[in-house]
Amino acid sequence: MIAERLTRAVKLQLGGAEWPITITHDVLLGLEEETGADVLGGEIDVWRPSASSLLAIVWLALRRTRRQLSRAQAAAWIVPVSVPAIQAAIVEAWAAAMPDPDPTVAGGSPKNLRWAQAYAMARVDLGLTEGEWLSMTPRVVQELFRRRLELMKREESLHGIVPEKSPVPSRNLTGEDIIAAMGGKTYLRG
Amino acid sequence: MQNSSVTIDGTKYEFKWDFDELAEAEEIVGCNLLQAVGNLGRGISAKELRGLFYALLVNRPRPALESIKPLFRLDTLPRIATAIGGACMAAVPKPAKVMRKKS
Numbered sequence: 620m621i622a623e624r625l626t627r628a629v630k631l632q633l634g635g636a637e638w639p640i641t642i643t644h645d646v647l648l649g650l651e652e653e654t655g656a657d658v659l660g661g662e663i664d665v666w667r668p669s670a671s672s673l674l675a676i677v678w679l680a681l682r683r684t685r686r687q688l689s690r691a692q693a694a695a696w697i698v699p700v701s702v703p704a705i706q707a708a709i710v711e712a713w714a715a716a717m718p719d720p721d722p723t724v725a726g727g728s729p730k731n732l733r734w735a736q737a738y739a740m741a742r743v744d745l746g747l748t749e750g751e752w753l754s755m756t757p758r759v760v761q762e763l764f765r766r767r768l769e770l771m772k773r774e775e776s777l778h779g780i781v782p783e784k785s786p787v788p789s790r791n792l793t794g795e796d797i798i799a800a801m802g803g804k805t806y807l808r809g
Numbered sequence: 810m811q812n813s814s815v816t817i818d819g820t821k822y823e824f825k826w827d828f829d830e831l832a833e834a835e836e837i838v839g840c841n842l843l844q845a846v847g848n849l850g851r852g853i854s855a856k857e858l859r860g861l862f863y864a865l866l867v868n869r870p871r872p873a874l875e876s877i878k879p880l881f882r883l884d885t886l887p888r889i890a891t892a893i894g895g896a897c898m899a900a901v902p903k904p905a906k907v908m909r910k911k912s
Contacts, residue, residue, distance in 0.1 A: 671832040694829035
């Protein structure tokens with residue numbers, strides 16, 4: 620999957636196996652559905668997660684590798700001694716998946732972005748399919764937006780070059796100037 | 810995984826580590842039970858201890874949260890904390906025995 624290949628790999632040992640942990644849009648949406656927390660509003664505390672948040676993140680992230688994995692099975696693998704390692708993996712995976720703070724926005728992150736808006740931007744502005752967007756991390760989508768903005772700026776600067784090189788009259792043009800530019804003839808006079 | 814228990818006023822209460830139950834109970838007990846587990850033995854609050862009691866309780870039908878409140882008294886608190894701590898410790902996997910060949 621592209622998200623794992625473009626994001627720093629975070630591995631978690633659980634249930635006798637090693638699992639890649641990647642926080643994609645699919646995981647984040649599932650987390651909101653599972654916990655009822657406003658994920659985009661920052662209601663998930665990855666440093667001090669609740670048991671329900673931790674279980675939801677682990678289950679949803681592991682399910683990307685094994686679709687049939689049940690929530691109860693994931694829960695059965697979580698024992699007190701494994702909790703610190705799980706927490707550390709979640710924090711690392713979260714940091715790897717989230718966009719860099721935006722220096723142009725106060726506080727570093729855009730406010731009031733809702734899931735519908737994020738989805739619409741990905742579909743309309745970037746032309747991503749639903750599956751592509753769900754399997755990407757917010758950081759990868761941010762990179763795609765950056766690239767698109769660069770292309771837009773380049774196009775704007777190209778359009779700006781044409782008028783810059785055109786001769787700019789030093790005074791307002793009169794009707795006589797225009798007639799002179801046309802070789803002293805007007806279509807009215809023939 | 811062994812259960813741990815405490816007997817209060819003639820009733821035996823059994824506890825067993827179950828992370829699914831822990832996660833499910835958080836909304837009912839109104840506190841972060843993962844933090845509660847971390848606070849066991851180092852300043853756990855009464856609300857957290859009661860939350861763990863409720864979440865890890867094996868007895869069925871599970872008594873309502875309100876009905877277990879009177880169980881938490883000065884004489885019972887240490888025993889309850891020990892039983893719940895025992896349930897958490899029992900979930901820790903035992904190290905695999907190393908079989909040595911006799912030479």
